[in-house]
Amino acid sequence: MxxxxxxxxxxxxxxxxxxxxxxxxxxxxxxxxxxxxxxxxxxxxxxxxxxxxxxxxxxxxxxxxxxxxxxxxxxxxxxxxxxxxxxxxxxxxxxxxxxxxxxxxxxxxxxxMEREAAEQITKEDLVDAGLVGGAQAKERREKLGEKLRIGYTNGKQLHKRLLMFQITKAQFAKALTDVLQEENE
Incomplete structure (x- = not known):
């Protein structure tokens, strides 16, 4: 390669x-x-x-x-x-x-990741997903960071990291769904 x-x-x-x-x-x-x-x-x-x-x-x-x-x-x-x-x-x-x-x-x-993100993920998306300010937020961010291969971040840094790595809303939604499914197992 x-x-x-x-x-x-x-x-x-x-x-x-x-x-x-x-x-x-x-x-x-x-x-x-x-x-x-x-x-x-x-x-x-x-x-x-x-x-x-x-x-x-x-x-x-x-x-x-x-x-x-x-x-x-x-x-x-x-x-x-x-x-x-x-x-x-x-x-x-x-x-x-x-x-x-x-x-x-x-x-x-x-x-x-060179491709452009179709829609950018907003800070509100992170709050709605329970990734900021909730009881399980830290654990969810940790799992999300691993699934998206962007590493662990605190609540403030997550949005910056998602933009930096040009994570699309579709990638974000898929990874979040996987994280939430694992929580419910």
Whole structure:
């Protein structure tokens, strides 16, 4: 599987794992120490080939993703649920621990998200769905984030993340239906 875009990862181990899964070029941020020289490289990559941000599903990874997104608009995003990025012996979470299949699936999803969202999801949709301010809101957001492969967010960040990942109303509705069905089982 050849990836046209340049994939932004945190470190060398991530690059090695990505290259085992797909034919792609990477830019490494060297962890959370993203400097402006790296941002300039990512901007150039975005202008020439496009960029997929593929950071670890943890707090530092999300911080890096947000920092890059603020400085380099219109990047695509690949995401792994935490359970797919766990070290075999429980020693950390990272892209480098994921299976080849999980990497390929996350990158495929990132490329598919290029299409425009037909209708944007509103904050009212989130309230109506019981994802904000309800007794089960946190658990629902957690399950929804995993189903949509966008990670866990708090109530305030969920709307931003749905827009960032260009989740359509149809994708949102399907994932929410699945979450609600699981609750009733």
């Amino acid at each position: 050849k990836i046209k875009e340049i994939i932004v990862v945190e470190g060398k181990d991530d690059t090695v794992t990505i290259k085992r899964a797909v034919d792609a070029d990477t830019i490494e941020t060297n962890g959370s120490a993203v400097n402006m020289a790296t941002i300039e490289k990512i901007k150039l990559a975005q202008e020439s080939r496009g960029v997929i941000i593929f950071t670890d599903p943890d707090f530092p990874g999300e911080k890096i993703r947000k920092f890059i997104s603020e400085h380099v608009p219109n990047c695509k995003h690949a995401f792994l649920p935490k359970h797919q990025a766990l070290h075999k012996r429980g020693k950390g979470v990272g892209v480098e621990h994921a299976s080849i299949e999980a990497i390929r699936e996350a990158l495929k999803d990132a490329q598919l």
